[in-house]
Amino acid sequence: MHAPRSENYLNASVGIRSWLLTTDHKRIALLYFAGITFFFFIGGTAASLMRLELITPQPDLGSPDFYNRLFTMHGIIMVWFFLIPSIPTTMGNFMIPLMIGARDLAFPRLNLLSWYLYIAGGLITIAALLLGGVDTGWTFYEPYSTFYATGYLILAVFGIFVAGFSSILTGLNFIVTVHKLRAPGMTWYRLPVFVWSTYATSLILVLATPVLAMTLLMLLAERVLHVGIFSPQFGGDPLLFQHMFWFYSHPAVYIMILPSMGVISEVVPCFSGKPLFGYYFVVWCSIAIAAIGFLVWGHHMFVAGMSLYASLAFSFLSYLVAVPSAIKVFNWIATMHEGWIRFDAPMLYAFGFIGLFTIGGLTGLMLAALAVDVHVTDTYFVVAHFHYIMVGGAVMGFFAGLHYWWPKISGRLYPDYWARFAAILAFFGFNLTFFPQFILGYLGMPRRYQSYPPEFQIWNVLSSAGASILAVGYALPLFYFAWSILRGPRASANPWGATGLEWTTSSPPPTENFPKTPTVIRDPYQYDHGVPCMQAKDD
Amino acid sequence: MTERTLSFQYSTLQQERETVTLGMWAFLATEVLFFGALIAAYFSYRIWFGAEFIAAAKLTKVALGTANTAVLLTSSACMAMAVTTHEAGARRSPVLWLIATALLGVAFILIKGTEWFLEYQEHLVPALNFDLGRRGGVAEIFFMFYFCATGLHALHLLIGICLVSWLAFAIGTDRLKPGSTARLIGLYWHFVDIVWIFLFPLIYLAGRNG
Amino acid sequence: MTARTIWRCWLALIILLSLTTGLAFVPLGTATLFVSLGIAVTKALIVLLFFMELKASSALVRVFAAAGFFWLMIMIALTTADYTHRTDQRVPLDQVR
Numbered sequence: 001m002h003a004p005r006s007e008n009y010l011n012a013s014v015g016i017r018s019w020l021l022t023t024d025h026k027r028i029a030l031l032y033f034a035g036i037t038f039f040f041f042i043g044g045t046a047a048s049l050m051r052l053e054l055i056t057p058q059p060d061l062g063s064p065d066f067y068n069r070l071f072t073m074h075g076i077i078m079v080w081f082f083l084i085p086s087i088p089t090t091m092g093n094f095m096i097p098l099m100i101g102a103r104d105l106a107f108p109r110l111n112l113l114s115w116y117l118y119i120a121g122g123l124i125t126i127a128a129l130l131l132g133g134v135d136t137g138w139t140f141y142e143p144y145s146t147f148y149a150t151g152y153l154i155l156a157v158f159g160i161f162v163a164g165f166s167s168i169l170t171g172l173n174f175i176v177t178v179h180k181l182r183a184p185g186m187t188w189y190r191l192p193v194f195v196w197s198t199y200a201t202s203l204i205l206v207l208a209t210p211v212l213a214m215t216l217l218m219l220l221a222e223r224v225l226h227v228g229i230f231s232p233q234f235g236g237d238p239l240l241f242q243h244m245f246w247f248y249s250h251p252a253v254y255i256m257i258l259p260s261m262g263v264i265s266e267v268v269p270c271f272s273g274k275p276l277f278g279y280y281f282v283v284w285c286s287i288a289i290a291a292i293g294f295l296v297w298g299h300h301m302f303v304a305g306m307s308l309y310a311s312l313a314f315s316f317l318s319y320l321v322a323v324p325s326a327i328k329v330f331n332w333i334a335t336m337h338e339g340w341i342r343f344d345a346p347m348l349y350a351f352g353f354i355g356l357f358t359i360g361g362l363t364g365l366m367l368a369a370l371a372v373d374v375h376v377t378d379t380y381f382v383v384a385h386f387h388y389i390m391v392g393g394a395v396m397g398f399f400a401g402l403h404y405w406w407p408k409i410s411g412r413l414y415p416d417y418w419a420r421f422a423a424i425l426a427f428f429g430f431n432l433t434f435f436p437q438f439i440l441g442y443l444g445m446p447r448r449y450q451s452y453p454p455e456f457q458i459w460n461v462l463s464s465a466g467a468s469i470l471a472v473g474y475a476l477p478l479f480y481f482a483w484s485i486l487r488g489p490r491a492s493a494n495p496w497g498a499t500g501l502e503w504t505t506s507s508p509p510p511t512e513n514f515p516k517t518p519t520v521i522r523d524p525y526q527y528d529h530g531v532p533c534m535q536a537k538d539d
Numbered sequence: 540m541t542e543r544t545l546s547f548q549y550s551t552l553q554q555e556r557e558t559v560t561l562g563m564w565a566f567l568a569t570e571v572l573f574f575g576a577l578i579a580a581y582f583s584y585r586i587w588f589g590a591e592f593i594a595a596a597k598l599t600k601v602a603l604g605t606a607n608t609a610v611l612l613t614s615s616a617c618m619a620m621a622v623t624t625h626e627a628g629a630r631r632s633p634v635l636w637l638i639a640t641a642l643l644g645v646a647f648i649l650i651k652g653t654e655w656f657l658e659y660q661e662h663l664v665p666a667l668n669f670d671l672g673r674r675g676g677v678a679e680i681f682f683m684f685y686f687c688a689t690g691l692h693a694l695h696l697l698i699g700i701c702l703v704s705w706l707a708f709a710i711g712t713d714r715l716k717p718g719s720t721a722r723l724i725g726l727y728w729h730f731v732d733i734v735w736i737f738l739f740p741l742i743y744l745a746g747r748n749g
Numbered sequence: 750m751t752a753r754t755i756w757r758c759w760l761a762l763i764i765l766l767s768l769t770t771g772l773a774f775v776p777l778g779t780a781t782l783f784v785s786l787g788i789a790v791t792k793a794l795i796v797l798l799f800f801m802e803l804k805a806s807s808a809l810v811r812v813f814a815a816a817g818f819f820w821l822m823i824m825i826a827l828t829t830a831d832y833t834h835r836t837d838q839r840v841p842l843d844q845v846r
Contacts, residue, residue, distance in 0.1 A: 104548040106558050172565045179809065180558040181548065206565060207820045210573035218580070221687060225666035228676065229580075229683050235676035240583055243828045244576055294823055298831070307834035313827070512547075557807075564813040571817030572824075579825045586832040605770045609763060612792075616759040619800045623750050729800045736792045740785035744773035748781060 008411065008508040023108035024511055026409075029094035031115050036082050036090065039122060043077035046070050048471065051433075051464040057454045067450035068135035069151070075138025077129075080160050081122050083394055084252060087259035088205070089118070089170060091401045092198045094409060096174060098502035098509065099192050101183025101518045101536075106176040114169045121163025128155035137448060139249070142241040143231035146222040154223055161216045164209050167255075171205025174198055183501070185520030189283075190535065192500050192524045193276065196283040197262025200290040204251045204258075208294070212248035215241065239305055246297035254293040256390060257357075258286060260397025261328060264350050267400050268332045270498040271347035272339030273530030278331040279523070285324035292321040302373045311370060318368035325361055329354060340530040344496070345419035349400035352427045356392025360385055363438065378448075381441025387434045396430075399423070399477070406481065407491030411508040414484040418476065426473030432466025499525055499532045556719050563723045567730045574691070574734050581684050581741060588677045595674070595681035596745035598663060600654050604743035607650045608735060614643035615732045618703070622725040625710060633721070637707035640728065644700040651693055658682075688738050695731050703728065750802060758799045765792050 009026045019027055050070050053061045061067075093111065097104055105111050128134065134156050136145040145153055178191070178199050218229055219241070228234020230241040269276045276282060298306055298314030306314075332354055341347070363385040367373050376382065403423075407413055436459040441447075445456045452460070494503040505514050518536040526533040549555040585592050621636035655664075662670035665683050702724045709715040769788040777784055798804040803811055 102548065106548065107562060108548065168569050172562060172569070175565055176558055176561045179561060180554060206569055207572055207817070210569045210571075211576040211824065214573050214576035217691075218577075218687065221683070227665040227669075227679065227683055229680060234679065235588075236680060237584070237587060239831075240580055240828075243583070243831065244580060247576070247824055247828070294820065295827065298827070305837070307831050307836065309834035310827070310831035313830065517550075560806075560810060561813060564810055568813060568817030568820075571821055575817070575821035575824065579821070579828050582825055583828050583832045586829055587835065601770065601773070605766065608766055612762045612766065613759065615796060615800050616755050616762075619750065619755045619758075620752060623752065623755065726801055729796050733793045733796055736796070737786075737789050740769060740773075740789050744769065744785050745782075747773045748776045 006506065007510060008506065009511045010411070010508050012511045021112070023104070023112055025093045025097055025105050025108065025111060026509065026511075028111050028115055029090050029092075030409075032085060032089040032093060032118070035115070035119055035122065036086050039077050039081035042126070043074050043082055044471070044474070046074035046077065048467065050074065051467040053450060054452075054460045055464045057452050057457050057460075059451050064450045065135055068137075068448070069129075069133035071448055072134050072137050073129050076125060076134075076156065076160065078390075079138055079252070079256075080163055081118075081125070083256040083390060084167060085118060085170075086256075086394070086398050087263065087401060088174070088198060088201055088255075089114075091194075091263070091405060092174060092201075092259060093170075095405065095502055096177060096195060096198060097181070098408075098505065098513055099195050099500055100178065100181060100186055101501050101514065101520065102177065102181040103512050103514070103517075105173050106181055107173050110169050110173055114166045114173070117166035117169070118163050121159045121161070121166065123159070124162060125156050125159030128152035128159060131155070139245065140219060142219070142222070142236075142238045143228075143233065146219060147226075147231060147233075154220060157216050157220055157223075161213060161220075164213050164216075167205045167209045168213075171202035171209070174202040175206065178202075183518050183520055185537075186501075187520075189280070190520055190523050191283075193265035193279070193282055193286070194259075194262035197258045197265065197286045200286040201255050201258045201262075203287075203290050204255050204293065208248045208251040208255075211244060212252075215244040215248065218244075239301065242301050242304055243297070246300045247294075250297040250300065251290070251293045253386070253389070254289055256394045257397075258289060260353065260394045260401075261286065261325075263397045263401035263404070264332060264353050265328075266498075266500070267346045267350045267404050268335050269525040269527070270404075270496055270532075271342045271344060271350070272336045273342075273497075273527050274335055274339040275523075275525040275527060276331065277334035277337075278327075279525070281327055282331050285327050288324040289321065292317065292324070296321050299368055299373070302370055303377050315368055315370050319365065322361055322365050322368075325357075329358055329361075343420070344403075344416060345423050346400045346404035346496075348420055348423040348427075349396050349403060352423065352430075353393055353396040353400060356388050356396065356427075356430065360388030360393055363388065376441050378446055379441035380437040380445050380447055383447050384434045384437035384441060387437070392430055392434070396426075399426070402477070404496070405502075406484070407495045408502060408507045408509070410481075410485055410488075411491055411506075412484040412488035413491050413495065414480050414488055418480045422473050422476035422480075425476070426470060429466050429469030429471070429473050433463050433470050434466070436460070436462045436466075494532070497530075497532045499527070499535055501536050504534060504536045559719050559723060563726050567726065570695075570730060570734075574688075574737075577684070577688055577691075578737065578741065581688075584680060584684075585745075588680075591675065591677040592681055593746035595678035596742060597747060598661070598674075598678070598682075599685065599743050600657065601743045601747065603650055603654050604739060607647050608739050610643050610647045610650065611732050611735050614640045614647070615729050617643060618725050618728045621706075622721050625721045630710065630713075634707050634711040637703050637710070641700050641703045641707065644696055644703065647696060648693060648700075651689060655686075655689075685742055688742065692731070692734055692738060695734070699724075699728050699731050750799065750805075754799060758795050762792055762795055765795075 009024055022028060049061060053067060131152050134149065134151040134153050136149045178195060222229050228236045230236045230238050232238060265276060265282055296314055296318045298310055299318045302311050367382065367385060403419055440456055440459045445452055491507040493506050501518055504518060520535050521537045522533060522535055524535055545552060545555060617636050617639040621633045621640060624632035624636060658664055662668045663682055665679050669679050669682065671679060706721055706724050765788050769785055772784055797814060803814055
């Protein structure tokens with residue numbers, strides 16, 4: 001426990017300059033981790049204030065305008081500054097080179113630039129929010145946002161615009177890295193699913209984000225120059241803004257979920273002691289989700305005035321996109337079947353993911369049906385649907401990955417009973433928060449409303465109670481992870497008995513990742529009666 | 540020539556060359572979607588507004604636009620000559636071809652500036668002096684597209700001119716490290732040309748055969 | 750890529766430019782847009798295949814080059830599918846303001 005510490009990426013160089021000017025993908029991952037934790041707490045504070053407000057039907061905390069600014073802040077921060085970067089920039093940055101046997105990403109300095117762009121964009125948007133915020137909702141619909149909204153729209157949108165370039169450069173880096181920097185023997189079909197999922201995510205980052213950039217530029221042009229492009233009073237079509245906005249923002253939700261699915265595909269085989277069932281299906285379904293995800297954006301616009309023909313097309317395509325996700329769920333469950341299941345924290349989060357993502361996905365199918373959507377659109381049903389996917393799915397996946405790779409990243413073990421308790425608490429808190437919202441939406445409570453008819457109160461109270469439990473479940477890891485760094489037992493190279501390349505190097509890894517470039521000799525997730533058969537050649 | 544050192548994440552020179560090439564093409568793909576989004580919006584409005592939108596295009600200056608297209612196509616040829624002669628090992632030729640490329644780029648900017656000035660005089664600039672009563676709202680939207688598209692294109696061209704000028708300086712003073720830099724800047728320049736190749740018919744050639 | 754190829758391509762591009770500008774003034778009816786876009790695509794292909802050396806590049810590079818355009822086609826196709834099927838009447842502008 002007190003053996004002399006070997007050199008690793010954490011102690012290789014000291015001082016703030018060695019961190020702020022690093023090109024080591026592992027240090028950049030930690031820089032990102034600090035950023036997203038910070039933004040998560042700001043977005044979470046906004047959510048907490050909203051849930052406090054909604055305990056009673058009447059306005060309690062300020063004016064309706066203040067409430068509008070709260071949910072706008074919550075949406076903007078959570079979407080662009082937490083969920084979209086979350087897994088790719090932290091675990092993606094850290095693990096991709098390790099998983100493929102490389103020394104770093106293809107373009108390390110570009111990676112650092114990505115982080116600075118993210119922080120710059122985030123600070124600009126935070127400034128806008130601190131100065132008074134925006135009340136348009138995170139979707140900035142026209143012409144309200146350009147001609148009628150008060151607030152710091154230009155600043156907030158500009159911050160998102162800057163952060164978008166961070167996304168693009170990160171995606172570009174990952175794609176080129178996976179193509180060109182794989183170790184000898186690491187063929188495409190030997191790559192861990194997390195790499196395939198991150199690759200699929202990167203395709204979306206690279207192809208969808210530029211459209212957002214142009215859309216935001218046009219929005220700014222309207223706001224700054226007071227000319228109509230999308231505004232009916234100038235002859236423009238507000239729906240064109242929605243088309244352009246959702247062409248990015250729907251694939252964006254797949255940016256948020258695909259990396260989480262990748263994490264689950266890593267955790268489930270390891271803690272079942274069995275190979276992943278249907279590896280080829282799982283990897284090609286990741287690509288299919290990314291591809292088909294580009295074809296469904298109109299389902300956000302069913303009641304906006306889009307032609308019926310286009311609505312039918314988008315409805316059908318939205319049904320199609322659920323199929324590869326469902327295939328993945330079947331494969332994870334089949335992986336667990338007759339396995340040697342271990343109920344460590346990562347696996348508990350994975351269980352949570354599979355159940356909650358399934359509910360979220362099924363309710364998505366309900367929303368894809370035109371007739372149902374007309375009834376529940378812009379109600380809490382939609383809010384519950386996407387929170388089941390984003391929080392029950394993506395955030396659970398994030399915590400699963402965090403708990404799985406923490407020993408590798410920090411070199412320490414965390415107390416498993418506290419971790420399992422936090423996972424279970426978060427699961428219960430989550431369901432209590434968001435299941436009542438399905439009922440609220442079905443009963444007709446609109447979203448983005450500060451006050452509501454008294455008959456909805458009971459469900460809102462349950463939801464807010466759940467939110468307080470969820471908050472504890474999310475806060476606990478802060479404490480035991482901090483404890484693990486100060487007093488936790490040191491981790492070995494492979495504490496979970498997994499098979500990937502990242503588990504052959506020390507915990508934490510040395511700066512150059514591997515003392516010698518590994519040679520890959522077998523497929524991933526090979527277990528012999530629960531005993532791992534490492535991918536790397538033993539030498 | 541300066542020493543050839545391999546960045547630590549690469550194993551061979553060939554791997555580095557292929558990797559940076561892929562990186563540049565991936566970046567150009569993002570630019571396709573960036574300009575493409577504007578073009579998709581253009582097509583949507585062209586369909587929705589129909590004849591009025593197309594009629595507004597007649598107010599653009601097709602002679603200057605055609606001249607500018609010729610300038611840019613020639614600049615691409617010069618850029619290609621610069622890259623070819625550089626990779627063949629010459630030192631003076633690439634610098635001259637690069638200067639020609641940059642000068643043609645500047646010529647494009649000057650012609651564009653002239654066009655914009657003329658459009659300002661004819662009250663066709665939205666937010667500044669667009670004559671709404673005479674031209675109508677649809678024409679104003681067309682000209683919003685026109686200025687956004689040509690403005691963003693000009694910005695990209697300016698960046699290209701800076702890169703090409705720097706490259707000429709670096710090759711000329713023997714400061715350029717051996718590698719793919721010239722070829723990659725060439726890819727960027729040709730891409731800016733391709734954007735214009737598509738913008739040209741959409742902006743200048745619509746509605747001329749009514 | 751030789752100097753000869755480059756200048757032959759340049760000549761082809763200039764000829765195509767003259768063609769496209771000339772044809773713009775010819776009444777072609779509904780084919781007008783397709784003709785001008787078709788010529789633009791041809792010019793772009795010359796620049797891509799020769800100046801940008803795609804003809805001599807690996808399949809992977811060509812896929813990267815094609816990906817952006819392919820995705821753009823998806824965006825244009827589905828968005829314009831909405832606009833070609835709109836049945837609502839647009840109110841003349843002077844009644845809106």
